[in-house]
Amino acid sequence: MEEPRQKKMAIIASKGTLDMAYPPFILATTAAALGWEVQIFFTFYGLQLLRKSLKRIKISPLANPAMPMPVPMPVLVSSLPGMQSMATSMMKQKIKKHGVASLEDLRTMCLEADVKMIACQMTIDLFEFKKSEFIEGIDYGGAATFLEYAGGADVTLFI
């Protein structure tokens, strides 16, 4: 009997908000735990997820009217200075309380599980990032790098 071929997943991570930072890392670590091969291509705001410090990663309460808040807030209130930090802090407390791993931990788990993480060179040039701002152990490439891998993957997702 032939052994089943290893499954492959190719993810584009394009968002830099706290809520949308989790899906690429959670899907990648879960897939790796199932024995899959995974590549994540970080582009646009998603590049923020490869920075050494993840402190900038924030929730935008305005962009997520569906987020359950402890108290209902009119839209104007949620645009007051400080509300963004408050929502981010509340989310982080929830995540910690419920034993969900932090973004930093999930990212380290990805590296340890040989998830290949590729930073989009075009975005780096566009936003004038320095490579020294990013963590070690990542690769650099363009849309063609992503597509060459994605063309042979079983699951492809744009996050």
Add this chain to the structure above:
Amino acid sequence: MEEPRQKKMAIIASKGTLDMAYPPFILATTAAALGWEVQIFFTFYGLQLLRKSLKRIKISPLANPAMPMPVPMPVLVSSLPGMQSMATSMMKQKIKKHGVASLEDLRTMCLEADVKMIACQMTIDLFEFKKSEFIEGIDYGGAATFLEYAGGADVTLFI
């Protein structure tokens, strides 16, 4: 001649806004009508789409500068209290006028067409939802549940 294998689609529904609530249900009902097998994994804000009441599902006009509005509005005006409800109500009227099915109808059509709908257990724990808040006829699972199905699907989408 061999009969063609049934096509499969695996969707992650991660958004809870009115506009992004439609794509998973429209794609799922259309695929089911074409004879496909479909699974939708509802996670993060997407979990809102499985609540008994869909009244919370709102448009955020701020998050969508490209939305054609009947009258152009400066950004500050669209952050005034009430604008979010007004935009939501305008969208719902348009949808009704043009004979597009309501979210509730589309969701029922999914259940009737045996679209498998899975609520993300981790999100439920994180936001402290109660299972009694969700509709019946759905399953519960995690990222691994999704990936096991998606690994054999023809179309995989993160919405």
Add this chain to the structure above:
Amino acid sequence: MEEPRQKKMAIIASKGTLDMAYPPFILATTAAALGWEVQIFFTFYGLQLLRKSLKRIKISPLANPAMPMPVPMPVLVSSLPGMQSMATSMMKQKIKKHGVASLEDLRTMCLEADVKMIACQMTIDLFEFKKSEFIEGIDYGGAATFLEYAGGADVTLFI
């Protein structure tokens, strides 16, 4: 030796913001350059990307708290009238300065590379668009049109 089958990519473009307008066009032109066959289905706000004039395509700074701004801004300031235009203008200058093609150029490259671009008929009806508002050389269809192609594609992405 058998020649490898041509790869296929199916994209749904659902966003109408400047930042999310780039990924479908960049991925499509890159794939076409690699010899792939590509279809893009433009739906919801994504339909804006098929309009003759792309001047309405704007960034929403509020929706992207992770966007690196030259000067940090509290959320309230970024909701002041004019900030949306300023952020859009800054992004356009960066794009020009770094030699990234404009949206218009990328779209023309797609047409020249035989990328099939399909406008969602349901969205056209819903927002009461006129076909004369859209560029020539595109097709019109529904979710079933997209799925029939996507079912045989190697890469499927919802943007």
